[in-house]
Amino acid sequence: MDIDWAGLVLQPQWLTRLDKLALKRFTQQGLAEEASTYVLDKLSADNWACCQQYAGNAKAETYVLTLTTHLLEEFSRKRFGRVRPPEWLKREGELWIRTWKMICMERQATTSVIDQLTNSAIRSTEFVQGIITIIKARLPWCGQSAREIPANEDANIDNTTEAFHSNTKQTLETALDHDQLEDALLLVHQLLLSDDCPSEQDKDTHNMHYTAEQWQQLREHLSLDEEERLLLKMVYQQGLKLKVVAAALNMPDYQPGRLLKAIHQRIRDSLQAAKIQLEVLQ
Amino acid sequence: MSADMDKTTSQQQAEAMIALHATQGAQQPQGEQPSHEELALLLDGRLSFIRRKEVMSHINANTDLFSHWVSLVEAKSILNETTENKLNLLQHLQQWLNPTRLGFIGTALAAITTVAIVLPLLDESAMISPQQPRSTPDYANSGNMQLETAVQEGIVLTYINYSEELKQALPINKRLSKQTIPEPSTLSTLNPLAIQFGETLLESYRSCQQAGLKSAHLQQNKIKQLLIALKLPDWPEAKDPATYCKQVDKEINNWIE
Numbered sequence: 001m002d003i004d005w006a007g008l009v010l011q012p013q014w015l016t017r018l019d020k021l022a023l024k025r026f027t028q029q030g031l032a033e034e035a036s037t038y039v040l041d042k043l044s045a046d047n048w049a050c051c052q053q054y055a056g057n058a059k060a061e062t063y064v065l066t067l068t069t070h071l072l073e074e075f076s077r078k079r080f081g082r083v084r085p086p087e088w089l090k091r092e093g094e095l096w097i098r099t100w101k102m103i104c105m106e107r108q109a110t111t112s113v114i115d116q117l118t119n120s121a122i123r124s125t126e127f128v129q130g131i132i133t134i135i136k137a138r139l140p141w142c143g144q145s146a147r148e149i150p151a152n153e154d155a156n157i158d159n160t161t162e163a164f165h166s167n168t169k170q171t172l173e174t175a176l177d178h179d180q181l182e183d184a185l186l187l188v189h190q191l192l193l194s195d196d197c198p199s200e201q202d203k204d205t206h207n208m209h210y211t212a213e214q215w216q217q218l219r220e221h222l223s224l225d226e227e228e229r230l231l232l233k234m235v236y237q238q239g240l241k242l243k244v245v246a247a248a249l250n251m252p253d254y255q256p257g258r259l260l261k262a263i264h265q266r267i268r269d270s271l272q273a274a275k276i277q278l279e280v281l282q
Numbered sequence: 283m284s285a286d287m288d289k290t291t292s293q294q295q296a297e298a299m300i301a302l303h304a305t306q307g308a309q310q311p312q313g314e315q316p317s318h319e320e321l322a323l324l325l326d327g328r329l330s331f332i333r334r335k336e337v338m339s340h341i342n343a344n345t346d347l348f349s350h351w352v353s354l355v356e357a358k359s360i361l362n363e364t365t366e367n368k369l370n371l372l373q374h375l376q377q378w379l380n381p382t383r384l385g386f387i388g389t390a391l392a393a394i395t396t397v398a399i400v401l402p403l404l405d406e407s408a409m410i411s412p413q414q415p416r417s418t419p420d421y422a423n424s425g426n427m428q429l430e431t432a433v434q435e436g437i438v439l440t441y442i443n444y445s446e447e448l449k450q451a452l453p454i455n456k457r458l459s460k461q462t463i464p465e466p467s468t469l470s471t472l473n474p475l476a477i478q479f480g481e482t483l484l485e486s487y488r489s490c491q492q493a494g495l496k497s498a499h500l501q502q503n504k505i506k507q508l509l510i511a512l513k514l515p516d517w518p519e520a521k522d523p524a525t526y527c528k529q530v531d532k533e534i535n536n537w538i539e
Contacts, residue, residue, distance in 0.1 A: 021357050058322035065361075066322045069353040091303075094349045120359045215304070224305045226338035233342065236298040238352055247362070248355040250327030260294075267297045276300075 003060050005048040009040070014061075018068060024119055025072050027112040031079075038075040039068055080105045089135070093237030099131050104142040123239035214274045222270035228263055231256060311339040316347070325354055 008014065018039060022032040043050060043064070054063050085097050095117070102113045110132055117128045136142055224232070227249070234245045235256070242256045249256070271277070313336030316324075323329045324337050341351050 017361055021360065024360055053317065054319055058319045058328065059326055062322040062326050062358075063319055065357055066318045066325075066354055069357050070318065070350055073350065073353060090345070094345060094352060097345075098349065119356070120362075122356060122359050218300075218304045219308070222301060222304055223308070224301060226309075226335050226342055229302065229305065229342045230338050232298045232302055233348070234352070234355075236295050237302070240352075240355070244355065244359050247359065248325065263301075264294055264297055267301045270304075271297070271300070 003051070003054065003056075005051045005064075006044070008060055009043055009064060014064070021068065022072060024116055025076070026106075027108055027116065034079075035072055035075045038078075039071045042071050042074075043067060076101075076106070086139070088138075092131075093233065095238045096131055096135070099128065100135050100139075100142070103132060103135060104139060107143045120244075122241055122244045124241075127239035214276055217274035218270055218276060221273045222267060224263070228259065231259060232263065235260065309339065311343045312336040313339075316340050321351060321354060324351075325358060 015036075018036050019032065022035040022039070023029070026032045026035055050067060051064070054060070058066075080101070085100050089096050089100055099113060099117065102108045102116070103110065108116075113132065114125055114128050117123060118125050231245065231249070234240045234248070235242065240248075242260075243253055245251075245256045246253045313333065316337040320329065320333070320337055324334060329337060341348050
């Protein structure tokens, strides 16, 4: 596909967008400029080699946006390293990991993290504030030591798909045993009750002990297709507003709300069938 | 956790989290790992139904890919917001400028114009104080500023609009890509000098190509010669081509690696 990538990327409008995205991502002007330059360097390297995989199916602008967001994160990894977050944090979802990274690794101020993550009103301030509170309560060392860890050879844009592949096996859970059931329910418990001062002590005090059989029943009774899972993750794990989710999944604005209503009804039916009552949590 | 999160409740949040954990790993990702272009296609809503499901299955199963997807969604939202804000401003302006207000503004403008034209005619001498001569623009300083701006805009304009061949001739400069680049909407209103400069650069490049001269230095000399020959309208510095070209030369050296 013959596209004038230099003309597209170096046009003032796109450069302004790039600067804006970098500034939103890294807050500090100097770091944002460094990130912008990194993206431009990577995109234009070897006569725009990384753009050459473009087959002409997507809009060129969206394609460049995809590469740009990827490269901004790649810059962050190279600048701050790639340290594995605690297991409990990983189970909470991607937004928690991202928040942890911003607060604990990149040592950004709480206000600027909230500002970034609630940009354009894509999610509520309270949602992000709640996550930060829990992370800081559980990880008191968070953000206290300077960490500038140059990454090694990983994360080259040319082997992006390989990088994605390498993590697939690690992130897929083949089954949930009894202990995992405990974890999952503990997670919900913390979500609902422990906003003020969550801690590991909650494990000892919570009163939700369900059997593995009940959990298995729930798994057998409940099924979600890929779109439904993605919808739930974007709305509840990421805290994205329904309007943003609708735009991302190319739905009418009213559609995510309707889908969620139907999904919740099915979840409630499945919970009922497994004799799991969430009402006790309220 | 958040009462106003699109009217979702803690109960729904808990149900969703339970459901996500209960169904995690129930299905393996389907099809090929999505490429960057397929993520772009998903965002634009241009994937086929089957492939859409497959790509979603990978996004759900792979935390890195999911993270990338969310970043992409957020970036789109941030960029769209800017456009929407501009549109909203225009819409507000349109609403504000209703026929009644337009009539009023028209009358006011007509009155102001009349006063501005008639008053100087009535007493021109009274408008100029003998103690305070009519101020003249600082051509020396403004000329330098104009030159700098024009040269920079001219190079940028050339980069953007003129010729792919010239883009290759002048290597990408980080400063150039990050500074003093005008918005596309302002390109048509650029300083005429900048446009002339851009055209000259291109012409110069072609001449050098025809003559088999490829080095940036030789191009600069050629540009300088062409600039000397250039007649610059109504610009004081144009009477001094040597100064002009010296400045241009300096600017080009600054900009071209």
